[in-house]
Amino acid sequence: MNFNNRDTHSRVSGLTLDEALNLAKTNGEQVVPTLCAMCGPTSLSCGVYAFVKNDRFIKVAGMQESSNNKGAVCPKGNAAPQWVYSPDRLKYPMKRVGKKGEGKFKRISWDEAVGIIADTLKRQKEKYGPESLAILAPAMRSYNAYLKRFLTVHGSPNYGHSGICALQRAFSFMYTLADWPIAEIDKSDLVIYWGRQPVFSGPALDGPKALLRLKERGGKIIAIKPSVEPDVCKADIWVPIRPGTDAALALAMLYVVINEELIDKEFVENWCFGYEQLKKHIQKYPPQWAEKITGVSANQICEVARLYSSTQRASIDLGNGVEHAPSANDAIRAVAILIAITGHLDRPGGNVFRSTDSIMPMPRDITLRERYTPEMRDKLVGPEFPKEFQPFIEGFSSAYYRIFDSILTEDPYPVRTVIAPGTQPVVSTRGSRRIIEALQKLDFYVVIDVTRTADMDYADIVIPTTTPYESDHPFEATGGRVMVRNKVIEPLGDYKSIYQFFLDLGVKMGYGKDFWNGSIEKAMDDQLQPFGMNFADLKNNPTGIIYDSLTRAYENYEKMFQRKSPRLSGAPFLPHGKIEIYNTSFEEAGFNPLPEWREPPESLTGTPDLSEKYPLILSDYHTSKNYTASWERNVPYLREIEPYPVIHIHPDTAAEREIKENDWVIVESLHGWMKVKAKLYPGIRPDTVMILHGWWQGCKEMGLEDFPLLDGGANVNMMYSVDPKKAFDPIITAMTSQTLVEVRKFS
Amino acid sequence: MSEKCSILFIQKKCIQCHGCEVACKSWRNVEIGVNWRRVNISWHGGYPDIKMVPVMVACLHCAKPACVAACPTGAIEKRAADGVVLVNQEKCIGCKVCLEACPYSVPQFGADGKMQKCDRCFQETDGRCSVPPCVATCPTKALQLVSQDKNVYLSFTYCDQSLEK
Missing domain, CATH: 3.40.228.10 (Dimethylsulfoxide Reductase, domain 2)
Incomplete structure (x- = not known):
């Protein structure tokens, strides 16, 4: 323990490996250097030291050696053990035995679960074509490449990207600059x-x-x-x-x-x-x-x-x-x-x-883009970007919401199987009411997650997976650092990692050759090729390897403006x-060549008549200090910080409606109503109210129950228009998240 | 172990991430509903010229602690060696007089009804920390552990922006 230097003005955050080891020894604990998983496993994950006592993961400290977080850990990272041991964890694979939405399941084995999925996909591929399978993209996760690889081997272009995050900016910037x-x-x-x-x-x-x-x-x-x-x-x-x-x-x-x-x-x-x-x-x-x-x-x-x-x-x-x-x-x-x-x-x-900001090589791309064909592009069920602009940088993509819409409209064809790996359609995309209808109608729905999800009750098969703390793979490479996710504890249930799931499914489908015959080590070795080492070598570096950074040059216009786009033609982004x-x-492609203004489907200036009944603008926050998207409400240390869904409302706006701090209020739009608590928030436009998205889950340890997914709950996604003509950007999907509402006291 | 230290909060560096709150709870196993450290906010001004300012609520280990003076059973002591204000769980009767006395509403009461709060993580028994986890976890060094010997004024000042050098 280092108690000598108490004047720590210059001290960086976190602990070094030696400090962590010494501290663990003093306390009779073990320490495992690993990467945080509370924002989902991503290449950007923060380096942490996980402390284990009597085989139980008890706490974390920041890893000083880690190049991205430099020893700091946010509240989510600090609360990781409660997430791992949550009563909401899924412990074994399950098969639905009741009606859709009823929540009745039967325990089955991992092999049986993988077998049922493989049989269904084979049957559907033969009957409806491979495009009848869609896999939803979660946020940027380390396993996304495996989803894309599986789709491409199967022959489907329907990777369901959100249509509301990051790629929208990437697209508009890249086709301009x-x-x-x-x-x-x-x-x-x-x-x-x-x-x-x-x-x-x-x-x-x-x-x-x-x-x-x-x-x-x-x-x-x-x-x-x-x-x-x-x-x-x-x-x-x-x-x-x-x-x-x-x-x-x-x-x-x-x-x-x-x-x-x-x-x-x-x-x-x-x-x-x-x-x-x-x-x-x-x-x-x-x-x-x-x-x-x-x-x-x-x-x-x-x-x-x-x-x-x-x-x-x-x-x-x-x-x-x-x-x-x-x-x-x-x-x-x-x-x-x-x-x-x-x-x-x-x-x-x-x-x-x-x-590139460092001399670190990039891991080998395993998404098999080289197998893309124009026929696959033409089969996109609901392109996130127009077909002329497909594939974009993440490969082919259908918009997440449009996949569900196709199930109801059957236009151009209904998707038959949806796999939801670490994503919850009813609370993650807009139009929750239509999503539930689509889930009712969908032939086969597979949920893969570490905890129960908002729409799990509609699943035919539920696949639980390890949290990254229970797994010794993959490795993550970003920002000049490459590091293995070291296993902190043994898996707490009958499950494997999500990476292993897609390898196992590949093998069962008869795609074994493309899935390293089910071997994670071989999959890792393959991706590590450009680094000149294998997975076992990398594991010998518990806090990873840091590469030197590069200095940047400016005004690189000549070269950049010739850059090729990822479309099949390889045509440059900038034709001139x-x-x-x-x-x-x-x-x-039939769109406006110059930027123009387009009103949201409902707004004070676009629909003044509507604003008489619904005078306030509603929108939502996409990120919060203590939760990742629609997860982690079940974690007590995080839930304490924000126990209830609150609507931020200006005190004057609240006073006009006789609403006081912490009052339960009804927020009503044309499309639904929520029951949430009022937070009088002097720092918000008086004509606007805002709420965090993603509320549904309760917290058992705190006696807080789940909220309804639709009316009367706190799921802001049901509040918006999903009118195909008005609620989407014509080129980049970008579904609307603003509408008009009235707020009144609940009585 | 006898050196005098303080945990200093530098308001303008705080980004309101609440990492310190949860690090504290996780490392010290603090029960749900009890907070030894809290990041609150206070509003200054009115729309649209308005600021939201973080306020840290945790035991300051005051030079002359009001809680020590108020405690009817002498359960709270300011330890001479390092200046830490400690609660003797044996003597505490859970009367909450300390809560009324404390100008910052620091004292917390959990399931056992006894007063608990930040002890600056200088415990010498099981479950030691290195620097206090709240300080170690802070991304922006808004919380810092400073030596009182080097700057006595500084060490007893809470939340003073002029001190950041």
Whole structure:
């Protein structure tokens, strides 16, 4: 134990391996260096030391050697043991014996479960074709590559990506600028956090530290979002925008910089295509126009536009908040154009191209993209991006929601089997009511998870899996670090890892050759090839291997603008070798070549009649300080921090309705109603109310029961429109997450 | 073990992640419903010129603890060696007078009805920590363990932004 140096001003967070070992020895414990799993297993997972006493996982400390979290651990990471030992854990494979939704299951063996799934898939493949299988993509998880590999070997393109996260930004940026450039915060004098949550999305990673470093250097921060979150406390300017109106704000900012000529003329001349067309087009969108839609004053719009364009080292960190509106593609590309024409692209302190930041090799891609065919593309059941733009960077994808919609509409055909690995359709995507109808009708539904899920009662087969703490694979490589997930404890039930599940299923299907004949070690060895070592070698490095970082070059336009897209044709992102301000690829596919404004299906300005009955805007938070998406409400140490679903409502708005703090209230929209608690929140637009998404699960240890999945519960996803004509962005899916509501006291 | 230390909270570094709260509970096995450390927020100003400021609530191990003075059974002591304010579980009768006396509402009461709170993790028995886990887990070093000997003023100051150097 190191008690000698008590003055720890300079001390970094967490423990070193030696400190952890010594501490464990003192306390009669064992310590296992591993990676956290509370945000789901991802390559970005934080390094931790897991402490074990009498074969029980009891606590964690941060791993100082870990390059991404540098010893820090967030509340979720600290609460991991309660998640592992939760009474909500699934212990053995199950087969449904009651009606769908009834929740009656029978225990079966792992082999029997895998066998039933394999038999069903074989039968359906023969009868309906391989595309009748869809596998839903969870958030970015380490096992996603295995799902894609399985689909490709089977012959289905239906990888069900959310349509509301990350790929939407990637798409609009890449088809405008050839890259999704990142804010180089450490060299910026001004950073605009736009629809972005830099604290809760990875509190132990570098995001919040970068924000504080910027602040300490005297840099300016602008936060654009409807309510005050921790980043707004650090901001110099808060732009309290109405949810879903980012495109209007971005268009008005373009209006200001174009009409006041606050642009980098040389860059525009050399590297942009279609500036003159935009100049004419943008006259429709003055700040006074945007003020009415966004609720942000014209003065503030001008102030932010001028400040950004006149600060040489300025960057925009555009977050997930902009990916939830039918105008999302135009919001994102308007921001991309703003970055470019003001001279902030790939320059120090601006938005720089993503490049390899270390000399570490990349693991071998195992998704078998080389087997993609045009026939597979044509079979996409509900393309997340139009077929002309498939596959995109994650491969072929159908939009998660559209997969379920196909089951009901049978257009173009009904999917017959849905596998949900670590994802919960009823609370993860919009239109919960339609999702439940589709689950009722679906032929075969497989749920794979570590704890019970919101829609498990509709499953035909339930496959429990290890938490990553109960497994000695995979390895994770990112940010210059490669490390194995070391096993902390033996599995607590009759199950294997999700990786092993897909290997076993592959073998049972007769795809053994493509699934390393079921051997995890061989699968790992295969992916580690570029590293010049095998899985056993890597395991000899308990805290992983850190690679040197690379210094970056700037203004890499010539090369980047020739970059090939992942489409089967390999055509470049930018057909003119220049930034597509006027987007001819979109135009050829039948979409608007220039960014434009599109109202959400329900809004104060778009549907004024409706606002008489429903005068408030509702939207939801995508990330929280203590939960990962719709998981972890069952973890007592996390649940204590936020025990009830709360609606953030401005005190004046609440007072008009005689609503007091902690009152139960009804929130009602055209599409459903929730019963939640009121939290009087002075830092939110008075015309807007917001709630965290993903509420359904109870917490047994605290005596808190599950909430209903539909009316009367707290599942915000049922509150929004899923009108196919109005609720989706025409190019990038981006389902709406704003509507109009009234809030009243529950009595 | 006798060196005097304090856990310093630097408000402007706190990002309100609540990592310290849960690290404390997990390492010290604190029961559900009891918090030795809490991150609360307070609002300053009004919409739209408004800030949300984190407030740390945990035992400060005060120089002159009001709880020690108020306790009718002498169950709370300020240990001379290291300045830690400790509760003697044998002597505590759970009367909650300390809760009324404490200006920060720190004292907590669990299932056994006795007062419990932060003991700065300098316990010398089973389940030791190195630096207190709340400090070790903090991503932004908003919580720091500082020596009182080096800067006496600093060590007894809570939440003072001017001290961050």
